[in-house]
Amino acid sequence: MTKKILMAVDGSNGSKRAMMRTIDWFPVDTEYHAVFVHAPDETIRIPDAIPPHAATGGLDPEPGLGRIIDEREKEFIEKLLRDVMDSRGVEIRLHIRRGDPRHEIVGIAEEMGVDLIVIGSRGHGSISRLLLGSVSSFVLEHAPVSALVVR
Numbered sequence: 228m229t230k231k232i233l234m235a236v237d238g239s240n241g242s243k244r245a246m247m248r249t250i251d252w253f254p255v256d257t258e259y260h261a262v263f264v265h266a267p268d269e270t271i272r273i274p275d276a277i278p279p280h281a282a283t284g285g286l287d288p289e290p291g292l293g294r295i296i297d298e299r300e301k302e303f304i305e306k307l308l309r310d311v312m313d314s315r316g317v318e319i320r321l322h323i324r325r326g327d328p329r330h331e332i333v334g335i336a337e338e339m340g341v342d343l344i345v346i347g348s349r350g351h352g353s354i355s356r357l358l359l360g361s362v363s364s365f366v367l368e369h370a371p372v373s374a375l376v377v378r
Contacts, residue, residue: 233345239347250317262324264331348363
């Protein structure tokens, strides 16, 4: 029976390593999906990002910036997935969501009926996790299926 695995990606090297390890651990009879969640209040974290003032001529960045950031993020994530797919010889279907990553990851897992959620860990200690809130901790607690945190 084919397994359906949802891998949360954020563009970091940690999420790339988590995807590659997942594919190594589940190499056959697996349907791979990746979810990238753009949190509207987050600053874009890709190399050579367009500064807000450059995209809008120094005016209020909100009107046109969202589209520019979303397109650049999408291109960046697609390149990351292509690198993983090329190195591992598999297909990964990308799903892009907008909102709170914690809720969106759990939500898409429920919608898709996945067998496993994989998420990378940034290695926050317990104090940081309490203060900042952790996406991986939330997913572990609220996931409708088993979740694997890859460090």
